[in-house]
Amino acid sequence: MKHHYLLLWCLALLLLGVGCSRRVLVPVEPLALRIPAYYPSSAKSWQAAPLPEQLAGVPIRVIVPAVPALLVAPMVANFYEPAYQELAKMLDGRYPLNFKRAVFLTENAYFDNRLSYEEFSQQISGLAAVCRLLKKTNEPYFLYNRDDKENVARNAAIFLMMKDSTRLRKGATLPPFRYDFEDFDGDDDWRKMFVSKLLVTRKGNCHSLPYLYKMLADETGAQTWLSLAPNHIYLKQHNRKDGWYNTELTSYTFPVDAWLTASGYISRETIISGIYMDTLSAKQNVVLCLVDLAKGYERRVGPVVAEPFVSKCTNLALRYFPHYINAQLLQAETLRRKFERQTSKPEAQQVYAAMEAAYTRIFETGYREMPPQMYADWLQSVKTEKQKYQKKP
Amino acid sequence: MPNTDLGVPKPQGPRIPTPGSLPQDQQARTRAQTQAAMDEVERYNAQQAAGRSDHSLSGVQADIDQFERGRREQAEFNTQFEARNKPQYEAAYRVLVEMLDGRRPASLPLAVFVVENSYAAGELSYAAFKAELDELATICRGLAGTDTSPTARFMALHRLMTDTVQVSDAGKVVSKHLPYRYDFEDFRGEQDYHKMFVTKLLRSGSGQCHSLPLLYKMLADRLGVKTYISMAPNHTFISVKDGRGALYRYETTNGHFTTDAFYMSSGYIKAGALKQRTYLDTLTLRENLACQLVDLANGYEHYYGYDEFVKKCADLALIYYPQGMQARILAHNVALARFVKPWKKAGQPAPEVARTLPQLKPYMTEIERWDRALAAVGFEEMPKDQYDRWLNALEQEKARQASQRAAARFAPTAAK
Numbered sequence: 001m002k003h004h005y006l007l008l009w010c011l012a013l014l015l016l017g018v019g020c021s022r023r024v025l026v027p028v029e030p031l032a033l034r035i036p037a038y039y040p041s042s043a044k045s046w047q048a049a050p051l052p053e054q055l056a057g058v059p060i061r062v063i064v065p066a067v068p069a070l071l072v073a074p075m076v077a078n079f080y081e082p083a084y085q086e087l088a089k090m091l092d093g094r095y096p097l098n099f100k101r102a103v104f105l106t107e108n109a110y111f112d113n114r115l116s117y118e119e120f121s122q123q124i125s126g127l128a129a130v131c132r133l134l135k136k137t138n139e140p141y142f143l144y145n146r147d148d149k150e151n152v153a154r155n156a157a158i159f160l161m162m163k164d165s166t167r168l169r170k171g172a173t174l175p176p177f178r179y180d181f182e183d184f185d186g187d188d189d190w191r192k193m194f195v196s197k198l199l200v201t202r203k204g205n206c207h208s209l210p211y212l213y214k215m216l217a218d219e220t221g222a223q224t225w226l227s228l229a230p231n232h233i234y235l236k237q238h239n240r241k242d243g244w245y246n247t248e249l250t251s252y253t254f255p256v257d258a259w260l261t262a263s264g265y266i267s268r269e270t271i272i273s274g275i276y277m278d279t280l281s282a283k284q285n286v287v288l289c290l291v292d293l294a295k296g297y298e299r300r301v302g303p304v305v306a307e308p309f310v311s312k313c314t315n316l317a318l319r320y321f322p323h324y325i326n327a328q329l330l331q332a333e334t335l336r337r338k339f340e341r342q343t344s345k346p347e348a349q350q351v352y353a354a355m356e357a358a359y360t361r362i363f364e365t366g367y368r369e370m371p372p373q374m375y376a377d378w379l380q381s382v383k384t385e386k387q388k389y390q391k392k393p
Numbered sequence: 394m395p396n397t398d399l400g401v402p403k404p405q406g407p408r409i410p411t412p413g414s415l416p417q418d419q420q421a422r423t424r425a426q427t428q429a430a431m432d433e434v435e436r437y438n439a440q441q442a443a444g445r446s447d448h449s450l451s452g453v454q455a456d457i458d459q460f461e462r463g464r465r466e467q468a469e470f471n472t473q474f475e476a477r478n479k480p481q482y483e484a485a486y487r488v489l490v491e492m493l494d495g496r497r498p499a500s501l502p503l504a505v506f507v508v509e510n511s512y513a514a515g516e517l518s519y520a521a522f523k524a525e526l527d528e529l530a531t532i533c534r535g536l537a538g539t540d541t542s543p544t545a546r547f548m549a550l551h552r553l554m555t556d557t558v559q560v561s562d563a564g565k566v567v568s569k570h571l572p573y574r575y576d577f578e579d580f581r582g583e584q585d586y587h588k589m590f591v592t593k594l595l596r597s598g599s600g601q602c603h604s605l606p607l608l609y610k611m612l613a614d615r616l617g618v619k620t621y622i623s624m625a626p627n628h629t630f631i632s633v634k635d636g637r638g639a640l641y642r643y644e645t646t647n648g649h650f651t652t653d654a655f656y657m658s659s660g661y662i663k664a665g666a667l668k669q670r671t672y673l674d675t676l677t678l679r680e681n682l683a684c685q686l687v688d689l690a691n692g693y694e695h696y697y698g699y700d701e702f703v704k705k706c707a708d709l710a711l712i713y714y715p716q717g718m719q720a721r722i723l724a725h726n727v728a729l730a731r732f733v734k735p736w737k738k739a740g741q742p743a744p745e746v747a748r749t750l751p752q753l754k755p756y757m758t759e760i761e762r763w764d765r766a767l768a769a770v771g772f773e774e775m776p777k778d779q780y781d782r783w784l785n786a787l788e789q790e791k792a793r794q795a796s797q798r799a800a801a802r803f804a805p806t807a808a809k
Contacts, residue, residue, distance in 0.1 A: 243773050244663050257664045258657035268653055268667055277664040 080297050080309060083109040084316075087290045091320045097282045100124060100215045102289035107194045110296045115196060123199055127212075128219035130166060130174060131157040135220075146240045154222035155237055158213055163252045175202050177209060179250045185231065190299045193292070206232050207292075209249035214285065225279035226288070228325070229264045230370060233288075236279050265374065269366025275325040287321040291330060303337055310334050325367055332358035399424045475697070478514050482693050482702060485511040489686050493713055499678055502526060502611050504685040509590045512692040517592055525595050530615040532558060532570060544635055546616045550609065555648035573608070574599040575646045577791045581627075586695050589688070602628050603688075605645035610681070621675030622684075624718065625656045626775060632675050640675070647790070661779060666771025671716045683714035690723055699730035716770050725763035732756040 083105040089095040090102060100121065108115045135157035144152045160166075166174040180203035186192040195211050198204030204212070210226055210233045217224045227236045227246070235247040248255050260266060260277065270276045280288070294313035298306040311334055317327040335355035342348035370378075485507040491497035492504060502523065510517045536549035536558065552558065558570040576599035582588040591607050594600030600608070606622050606629045613620040619634045623642070630651075631643040642651045653673055656662060662672045676684070690706035704727045710720035735752055736742070747753045 243768075244665060256658070257662070257667075258654055261657060261664075262654040268673060271664050271667045272670065274668065278668065 079109045079113055080293065083293055084290075084309070084313065087286060087293065088316055090286050091283060091290075091316065097286055099211075099218055099282065099285050099289075102286045103195055103211055103215065106289045106293045106296065107196050109293060110190065110194070110300065111196075120196065120199075124215050124219060127161065128216050130168070131161050131216055131220050134161055134166065144239070144241065148240050151223050152239050154220050155217070155224060158216045158220065158222060159247065159252070161216075162209070162213065162249065177212065177249075178203050179209070180205055190296055206234070206250050210235050213247075213249060226285055227279055228276050229260060229266060230276070232264065234260075265368075265370050267366055267368070273323065273365040275323050275365045275367060284321045284324070287317045287324055287327070290317050291324065291327050294330060303334070304341070307334055307338060323365060325362070325365065328358065328362050328365075329367075332362060399427065474514065478511070478696070479702075481511045481515055482689065485689055486686075486702070486706065489682060489689065490709065493679060493682055493709070499682060501607075501614065501678070501681055501685075504682055505591055505607055505611070508685050508689045508692065509592050511689060512586065512590070512695075513592075522592065522595075526611055526615065529553065530612055532560060533612065533616055535560070542636060543618045547613065547618045547620070547633055550612055550616065550618065551643075551648060553612075554605075554609065554645070571598055573605065574794070575605070575790075576601055586692060602630070602646050606631050609643075609645050622681055623675060624672050626661050626672065626718075626773075628656075630656070642673075661773055661775050663771050663773060666773075669716050669770050671718055671770040674716075676714075680714040680717070683710040683712075683717060684719065686710040687717070687719040687723055694723075694726075699727045703727055718767075718770060718772060721763065721766050721770065721772070725760070725767060728756070728759040728763050732760055 086095065086105055087102060090097050101117075104115070104117055104120050108117070131154070135153050138157070138160075139153070142149070142153055142156070144156075146152075161174070162177045165176050168174060177198060180192065180201070183189055183192050184205045186205070186207075191197050192205055193207045195204070195208045195215070198208040198212055213235055214224060214226055216222075223237065224247075225236045227234055235249070236244060237247060238244050245254055246257065246260065257277065261268075261271070264276075266276045271278075290313055294306075294310045294317075297309055297313075300306075303310075310330065314327050314331040314334065317324060318331065321327065332355060335351060335358055339348065339351045339355050342351055488497065488507050489504060492499040503519070506517065506519050506522050510519075533546060533549045533553050536552055537545045540546075553570065553572075555572050557572060559566050560568045560570065573594060576588060576597075579585055579588055580601040582601075582603075587593045588601060589603045591600070591604045591611075594604040594608055609631050610620055610622050613631075613633075620643075621632045621634075623630055623632045631645055633641050633643055635641060642653065642656070643649075644651045644655075656673060657667075666672045686706045687710050690703045690710075693706075694703050703723060707720050707723040707727060710717060711724065714720060732753070735756060736747065739747070739750055739753055742750065742753075744757075748757050
């Protein structure tokens, strides 16, 4: 008899079925695809993962506010709500924290669940295998020789793979991942922020490039941390020779902290309050994805309709990452729009108090909005840098 | 008989002259040199055996005697000095402890004075020190004139420190006060520790990045201007608040207003250190007193090396200024110094071996603990090339100042 407690087991399943009264099934990452972060036990040779020919569909923009709630509800219930639930379970500790899965959930919700996690995961594993191969091949030429050589070599392999074309065999070259100067902040097309877009077009922005690096680092066992700057994400690493250093994937350089503070509009108060230039933990990385989810939803349905879901997301985000500045800003802006829409006085007062509290918290972190002229100058410098990088005919 | 080991010379007849670089000529020369040396040794041995001493040696003997006498006298002076000075250091430590505890009213000038007087073995006068500070403060008030705002008074202080000030009484110039300069010679006080002192700055008119900010702070306190001492790696400077509460950075060594970015880019400060408030933070009075404790310990170490007194000062400084880099460096050095003797006794093993030896393990653990403590507050060993580059910038500044002085001397004569 295989199952000694067969009856008990059936009873348990029944109870479980009765207990779950929610209508939406919360997905869980398939076990088969939970690829270990370090060297896989079975030696799998790298095969060319089939890249999708084009991005899955164009999202339909819902027009606000004439749309009744019934038409919008399907979108939330079917795509965004399960994603929110799974991210919430990750943050609770009920599911293991997995950055790759969190990023995929966020992007898949935007594409109406039309992406395939298996494909996404295969692509990441493929790139990770290339990184391992690069590390092994270049080991005799690796100059760093201290006792944390292994970790530095792993990081160097990922950096090399992303920065330069990798020649796999005769005729097969992996192109590098470059910065996309067109619509770099995703204002026109939110898909510019996505890692799936980066994987297809080989061009990304300061949001997708560090995400890809971090996912590859988790796969290959390289130690690296995401770090925040105004409108920007970069990476922080540590080694014995240089101590803490920064990696900037948009330009593939290693700027010092002084440069980041001077050019990135970061003051000492923001560093001390911890909103910028601090290393993010695994949980905080998942919170980043949660806020991206909220922003994606806001883009799809508009701020008015998105308000309840966005509030839910930001509340959860601020519970696990209280000083995450983007979550605080999103919450404050949402509350402001809510306040502007209020008609009755007592409710308006309540909302006003909440909005004021949110903005005060932001002010106390030391966050100051970049002056418009400074932002315009920085935009201009980005455009001129684009001239530098464009190929001359 | 010549030594046949060297080879019997061949019978020589008339020869064609040779350049002297042929092997036979070289060998002949070597043979002659060796022979001469051996003859001298035989002569010296014969002399020694005969008991006759050479006149040149007796001069050396006299020198040797004098040297020995000098050494003995120095050792006697050292013991007497130590007996006189160590209680002075203990007294200074007690003064600082009382200030930190609150049993004595905290006063930065008194703290600075007791530290410097301990190194000077009680030769300085506190009354004179206070009088000088009061005089400078009076000049500043005079410069500020009727404007009593803190900004005006700070600018008066800035003028005092960077520009020549002529004090006039009833229309006649009574005295001229020259600006305080940066002393490029031995600015780290490695040869002459007095370079670090405010008393030396007041006496000679030149100081460095330790004494100048302290003088600024003491004068600003007297004038009622809100200033703070701030730290950077191997450096100190002043932060000053204006009327509206905005914080400005002021570099005392050249009298310029600077920014955080200036120190971060040249001072090797990372974000972790900023977050821990190790660098670029505004120090409170207690933290300043803790820094004076560290200065006391540093002066003591110059005389007597790393011992219990230094450890005592470092521990107390860490209580009142836990994120302070100086105190942690001091504690780390004490741990290293304690490690040296047992390590040498164990035969100077490599670090991996030393960690396993039972007699060395506690010392290694202590050193590693302080290594971690230094890393925790963002200590980064300033790489040599960075330091050299900064030093080079100093050299350029030195050359620029020298050229300015030369130009000032040249200008009056050129006009004629």
